[in-house]
Amino acid sequence: MCCRNCNMGPCRIDPFGEGAHTGVCGATAEVIVARNFGRMIAAGAAAHSDHGRDVAHALLLAAEHPESGYSIKNVNKLRKVARILGVAVENRETKEIAIDVAQKALAVFGQQEGEIPFIHLAPEPRQAIWRRLNLVPRGIDREIVELMHRTTMGTDQDHRNIMLQGTRAALSDGWGGSMIATELQDILFGTPSPVRGQVNLGVLSQRDVNIVVHGHEPVLSEMLVLAAREGELVNLAKSKGAQGINLVGICCTANEILLRHGLPVAGNVLQQELAVLTGAVEAMIVDVQCIMPSLPELCKCHHTHLITTSAKGRMPGAIHHPFSEENALQTAREIVREAIENFPNRGRVDIPDEKMDLIAGFSHEAITYMLGGRFRGSYLPLNDNIVNGRIRGVAGVVGCCNPKVVHDQGHVELVKELIANDILVVQTGCSAIACAKAGLMIPESAEQYAGKGLAEVCRTVGMPPVLHSGSCVDNSRILIALSEMVKTGGLGRDISDLPVAGAAPEWMSEKAIAIGQYFVASGVFTVFGVGLPVQGSEVFYRHLSEEHETMLGGMWAVEPDIHRMASLMIDHINKKRKALGIDKGKERVLFDMEMRRELAI
Numbered sequence: 001m002c003c004r005n006c007n008m009g010p011c012r013i014d015p016f017g018e019g020a021h022t023g024v025c026g027a028t029a030e031v032i033v034a035r036n037f038g039r040m041i042a043a044g045a046a047a048h049s050d051h052g053r054d055v056a057h058a059l060l061l062a063a064e065h066p067e068s069g070y071s072i073k074n075v076n077k078l079r080k081v082a083r084i085l086g087v088a089v090e091n092r093e094t095k096e097i098a099i100d101v102a103q104k105a106l107a108v109f110g111q112q113e114g115e116i117p118f119i120h121l122a123p124e125p126r127q128a129i130w131r132r133l134n135l136v137p138r139g140i141d142r143e144i145v146e147l148m149h150r151t152t153m154g155t156d157q158d159h160r161n162i163m164l165q166g167t168r169a170a171l172s173d174g175w176g177g178s179m180i181a182t183e184l185q186d187i188l189f190g191t192p193s194p195v196r197g198q199v200n201l202g203v204l205s206q207r208d209v210n211i212v213v214h215g216h217e218p219v220l221s222e223m224l225v226l227a228a229r230e231g232e233l234v235n236l237a238k239s240k241g242a243q244g245i246n247l248v249g250i251c252c253t254a255n256e257i258l259l260r261h262g263l264p265v266a267g268n269v270l271q272q273e274l275a276v277l278t279g280a281v282e283a284m285i286v287d288v289q290c291i292m293p294s295l296p297e298l299c300k301c302h303h304t305h306l307i308t309t310s311a312k313g314r315m316p317g318a319i320h321h322p323f324s325e326e327n328a329l330q331t332a333r334e335i336v337r338e339a340i341e342n343f344p345n346r347g348r349v350d351i352p353d354e355k356m357d358l359i360a361g362f363s364h365e366a367i368t369y370m371l372g373g374r375f376r377g378s379y380l381p382l383n384d385n386i387v388n389g390r391i392r393g394v395a396g397v398v399g400c401c402n403p404k405v406v407h408d409q410g411h412v413e414l415v416k417e418l419i420a421n422d423i424l425v426v427q428t429g430c431s432a433i434a435c436a437k438a439g440l441m442i443p444e445s446a447e448q449y450a451g452k453g454l455a456e457v458c459r460t461v462g463m464p465p466v467l468h469s470g471s472c473v474d475n476s477r478i479l480i481a482l483s484e485m486v487k488t489g490g491l492g493r494d495i496s497d498l499p500v501a502g503a504a505p506e507w508m509s510e511k512a513i514a515i516g517q518y519f520v521a522s523g524v525f526t527v528f529g530v531g532l533p534v535q536g537s538e539v540f541y542r543h544l545s546e547e548h549e550t551m552l553g554g555m556w557a558v559e560p561d562i563h564r565m566a567s568l569m570i571d572h573i574n575k576k577r578k579a580l581g582i583d584k585g586k587e588r589v590l591f592d593m594e595m596r597r598e599l600a601i
């Protein structure tokens with residue numbers, strides 16, 4: 001393991017052999033890995049939270065300057081979020097509420113004292129644990145700054161104390177920055193509901209102008225969607241010899257436009273270079289996060305214009321089109337126009353004939369509706385089916401792809417094994433795209449891959465056994481869904497009582513570490529594949545696993561072998577079922593549509 005937190009180093013220490021056992025300053029293995037781990041959490045939480053801040057800014061613009069192109073699509077959600085943030089809604093105009101919500105959300109980032117508001121959506125016993133351990137975030141930026149401070153040379157030298165702050169910063173992401181991003185995006189662009197789409201490189205078109213959007217923030221991609229549908233630009237594309245405009249996505253931007261518009265997904269993070277290599281991409285438009293620095297060189301091999309848009313993410317060799325939320329739609333039009341003008345420069349094109357259908361858009365609200373029906377939306381049927389054993393439990397399988405393993409293999413094999421064991425899987429990020437490509441997100445996959453009980457539930461409700469819930473910031477949807485399962489009743493008093501588990505089989509980004517820590521701190525058993533850079537310190541690894549379980553009810557595990565990872569998750573879910581006294585399934589009636597209609601309203 002290595003520390004380069006000061007210039008007396010870098011210090012490499014050898015925890016297992018004859019080499020140095022401490023850094024030059026005396027830092028032990030556990031302190032070095034705790035500081036490194038803490039800094040990964042800080043970076044990941046910062047990325048998600050800065051995304052949330054931009055969305056809050058866009059909401060303010062939508063309310064104050066509709067000419068920016070942004071508008072409020074979901075007034076119900078605006079009112080719901082307003083109540084959480086303590087904004088008055090009665091007898092007020094939508095615009096007034098939206099301004100207050102945006103300003104309150106922006107204030108949460110710089111808040112210095114108190115508790116961030118979305119924390120209060122967690123079950124009461126969970127909040128009590130956080131308060132007892134002094135883990136409730138005071139403000140998002142504050143927790144990230146304090147974590148960076150504590151991990152400088154010569155400050156916090158107790159690995160447990162470092163991780164208390166690491167946990168507080170991670171919670172400020174999951175229940176703060178990421179949740180603000182998700183909830184405010186739903187207000188601005190609509191809450192996702194089940195929608196059909198297609199996935200894999202075969203969604204690129206021979207005959208259309210192909211525009212690939214890649215990165216994370218829908219404040220850009222939503223405007224590109226609007227621009228690409230404008231008649232004037234479509235006609236311009238036709239005048240250049242194309243049939244139309246084909247807007248597709250990569251990575252989490254892909255998930256955002258898929259969930260809200262059903263637009264095609266060209267691939268996940270490891271397919272961004274492959275999309276360019278088809279020779280069919282007129283423009284790849286990027287904003288922030290997960291964008292390979294290799295792209296400018298690669299784009300030189302073809303006619304593809306690589307267009308950066310964020311002041312936070314410039315790339316030498318790319319064309320920079322500054323995107324400001326103030327004139328968002330106008331900038332989007334200019335970018336689409338540039339892509340169209342590039343169509344005649346296309347050379348040889350080679351698009352793989354690979355694509356797959358999927359259904360995506362399972363927001364927490366959509367799951368409530370699917371399970372409970374229009375008038376009595378509820379998680380009760382889900383809880384009921386977990387109690388009666390048709391569904392053994394729920395797993396969140398999320399995160400990146402990593403070239404240390406065969407592309408997508410970790411995600412697909414894990415998810416197949418989980419659903420075969422009657423575990424309903426909820427997904428986000430690149431992991432969701434991996435399983436969609438493998439055909440796991442169509443309802444028919446339940447018959448082919450799911451266990452008998454889960455397949456029966458999927459057949460009744462008409463849903464796939466693997467639910468696509470969105471992008472990386474949308475992991476906050478899973479937190480809300482877990483809280484809802486607790487509040488619905490029958491499965492314990494806290495998230496840590498639920499028969500659920502989480503996994504990131506191919507993680508690579510620092511953001512995944514922040515996500516892992518906030519899930520663990522929320523009470524979820526979470527397994528990561530491809531190793532975790534803390535395993536050189538047995539003391540610290542024991543802290544993340546056994547000691548975290550005692551303190552928080554959730555714990556980390558690391559297991560690169562996918563089948564052993566599945567076994568760990570299934571064993572954990574079985575352990576929780578036993579603790580709840582539901583390990584021997586009892587017969588319960590499955591709610592079909594007719595029975596739902598009979599329910600009193």
Ligand code: SF4
Nearest residue numbers: 003006009011023025
């Ligand atoms: Fe080495 Fe300590 Fe400096 Fe880290 S902080 S580089 S362990 S001297």
Ligand code: MSK
Nearest residue numbers: 252290399400429430
């Ligand atoms: S994009 S963070 S590679 S999931 Fe959210 Fe994919 Fe991981 Fe980026």
